[in-house]
Amino acid sequence: MASRAEEIASLLQREGSGLSPDEYDETPESDEIKSRRVKVLSDVVSECRNLWSSGSEDLDVVAQKLADGSRDAAWRVPYGQSGMLSLFLEVIGSHSLRPALQFHTLRLIGNSCADTDENRARVIDGGHLKDIIRRLQDDTAIPLAIPVLYNVLVDYELAQIQASQAGLSTSLVELIASPKITDYAPFVSYICKILGLLITQDGEAERASPLTVRNLLSLCQQPEFRDEPSDFISLSAAASAYLASEPFQKRMVEDAGQLLLLLDTVQHANTALEVEEPDEAESVKSLRGSLHKILADVTGLDEFGRHHPLGTPVPETLLSWLRGGNTPLRSAACLALGNLSRSDETSTALVATYEAHVPLIGLLSDPATADAQSLHAAMSFLKNLGIPPANKPVLGPILDSQRMPRVFTLDTMPQVQYTAASLTRLLLVDCPDNVRRVCQRQRQRRTDDDHDEGTVVASLCSLLSRTDAEPTKMEAARAVATLCRVLHSNPVRAILPDWDDPDGDDEGDDDSKRRARFYSAHDLATPLSFLITQPKWPSLRSEAWFVLALMCRSRDGSHVVSKITADDEVANMLVKAITGRPASEVTPAIGDEEREKKAIEPAAAEASEAGAETITSPGVPKLELEPQQIDPRQKAGMARVDRENAIVMCQEMLRHGADELSAQRVSMWQGLIKEGTEAIVTERSAK
DSSP, rough: OOOHHHHHHHHHHSSSOOOHHHHHHHHHHHHHHHHHHHHHHHHHHHHHHHHHHOOOOOHHHHHHHHHHHHSSGHHHHHHHTTTTHHHHHHHHHHHHHOOHHHHHHEEEEEEHTTTTHHHHHHHHHTTTTHHHHHGGGSTTHHHHHHHHEEEHHHTTTHHEEEEEEETHHHHHHHHHHHGHHHGGGHHHHHHHHHHHHHHSSSHHHOOOOOOHHHHHHHTSSSHHHEEEEEEEHHHHHHHHHHHHTTHHHHHHHHOOOHHHHHHHHHHHHHHTTOOOSHHHHHHHHHHHHHHHHHHHHTTTSSHHHHHHHHHHHHHHHHHHHHHHSSSHOOOOOHHHHHHOSSSSHHHHHHHHHOOOHHHHHHHHHHHTTTOOHHHHHHHHHHHHHHTTTTTTHHHHGGGTTTTHHHHHHHHHHHHHHHHHHHHHHHHOOOOOHHHHHHHOOOSSSSTTTTTOEEEEEHHHHHHHHHHHOHHHHHHHHHHHHHHHHHHHTOSTTTTSTSOOOSSSSOOOOOHHHHHHHHHHHSHHHHHHHHHHHOOOOOOHHHHHHHHHHTTTSSSHHHHHHHHTSSSSEEEEEHHHHSSSGGGGTTTTOOOOHHHHHHHHHHHHHHHHHSOOOOOTTOOOOOOOOOOOOOOOOGGGGGGHHHHHHHHHHHHHHHHGGGGHHHHHHHHHHHHHHHHHHHHHHHHHOOO
C-alpha cells in the first residue's frame, strides 16, 4: 500500500498547481483542468472508501498524502466535488479513531474548507461541525481542531450560527480555564478570533458560559500571556466583544473580582503594552478605545453604585488613576467615577472626602493640557460633581481666569468648548460666589476708556460670538442668563466688589450702579437675544423671558433689556409671547413721530412714578404681576407664564427707561400691555 500512497502523492503533485494559495487565486485556470482533477480523484475516493469500510490501517498513509495535497489550493474544490471531503467528514464522525488517521483527517478538512464556501456548506449541511467540536476533548487533536474550526467559521455566517448553537464557545472557554492551556499557547489567538465570530450571532450572549469574560480576563493576567502583546490583545479584545452585551456587563457589576480583572486589563493596556509594528499599534489603539467604552458602559449601569460604593476596591482603584499621571487612565477614571457620581450624596462625598476635584482642577490649570479626550472627560465628570449646591463653591476655582478662558479658546475642539460652557453655566446656578469669580476684573485699577476687563464673562461672550456650533452658543447664552439672574436676586456688593466707582462716588443705589458698570463693560445683549430668538428650545426661551423680566425691575437691567428689544427679531418674539400672534398682525401703524412722542410723554411720566404693578395704558385693570420661573415639565402653562413675564418686562421698561425708548417702542409696549392684561383677565374670569 505504500507504493499506492506514493502514486497518489505523485498524482496530486502532477495534477496540482504547484502554487501558493495567494498565487493560485491570481492565476486563471480553464474549466477543463478543474474537471480533470475531479475525474482523476474518483478512483482514489473509491479506494479510500474501501479502506475505511474494511478498517484498514493503510488508510492512515493514504490520508497523509491526501492531506499533504490539500495544501495546494487547486485541490480544494475537486476534493469537495469528488466526494473526498464527504468521506473524511464521515471518518471524523467516528467516536474511535487512530491518532494518525484523526490527525490527517483534520488536516484534510481544514485545508479543504479554507476560503471555500461550497466545502464549508458540506460541513454544515451534513451536520459534521459537532464532530469537529468534539475533538476539543482530545488533547492530541486540539492543535488541529482549533485551526480547522476557524477555517470553517471565518467569513461563513451559517457555520458561525451552527457553532454558536452547538455550544462551541463553552468548549473553548473550558479549555481556556484549564491548566493545560499553556500547552496550546500558539492557538490562543485562534480561540479568541473564533469567540469574536460567535458573539456576533443572535443568542450567543445568552448561550455562552457565564464564565466567558472572567476566564478570558484571568488568562490575560497570567504572565506568559500578559507579556506577549499579541496574546494580550487577542484575549482582551475577545473579552470586550462579550462585554458589549448587557448580560455579561451585569454579571461583571455583581462580581467585584471580575471587575477588578477588567481594571487590571485596562491599566496594563495603557501602561505596559508596547508594540513596534504599525498593525499592532493600530490594534492597541483600538483595544484601548474598546476597553474604555466597556468600562464606561459597565459603570453606567444602575446597579454599579449599589455594588461598588465609595471606599470599596473598585472606586479606590479609579481614584488612584484619577490622581496618577497617565492621561488615558485618568480619562477612563473620569468616565467611570462620573457614572458613580449620579447621586448628590456620592458627588458630595467625592468632593468633600475624596477631593476628586483637585487633580481635575490641576489638569485644567496646566497650559500643556490640550488633549480633547482628556479635557472632555474631566469636565464631564466635573459637571456631575457640580450638581449638588454644596459642591459649587468648592469647584469655583475651575472658573478662574487662568483656567476656563483658556479652554474657551480651543476653537479646534468644539465638543470641549461646549462642555466648558455647559460646566460654567452649571457652576453659576444659584451660586453668588462663583458669579463673583467670573465677573472679577483682572486689573487692579481701571480707566474710563478701558473696556477690556479680562473677565471670564468676556471670554464666554467671545466664545459665543466666534463659534458656529449652536449647542455651544446655547450653553454660553444660558450661562449669561444664569449670571444675570443671580445678579438680580442677591446683594451685589459681595458679587461685584471691584465694580465700584473708581472715583469713590457710590451714593444711592449701590447695587444698581455696580451692575450698570459691569453691564457697560460687557455685551450681554447678544447672548440674551440669542436665547429669545432661537427656535429649537421653547423652554429655554421661557427661561430667558423670566430672567429679562427680573432684570427689568432695576434701571440698570432695564437698560440692557431695552437694548435687546431694540432688535426687531426680539421685539417680534415679544409680541408673539404676549398676543400669540405674529408682530405683523399686531403692531400698530406708525404715524408722525412728533405727534406720537407728545401723546406718549404723559404716560411715560406716569410710569416713572408708578409702582411695579402699574399698567401703563389707560383703561386696563391693575394686576399684580411678578416675574415667574417656568417649570419645563408643565408645558401646558408655558405660554401663560411667558405672557405674564413679557408683560412684566414691558411694564418695567416703561417704568425705568421710557426715556431711552423710541416713540414707536413705547407705543408698542403700551399696546401689548393692554392686550396682554385683558387676555389674562379673561382667562382668570373663565376659571
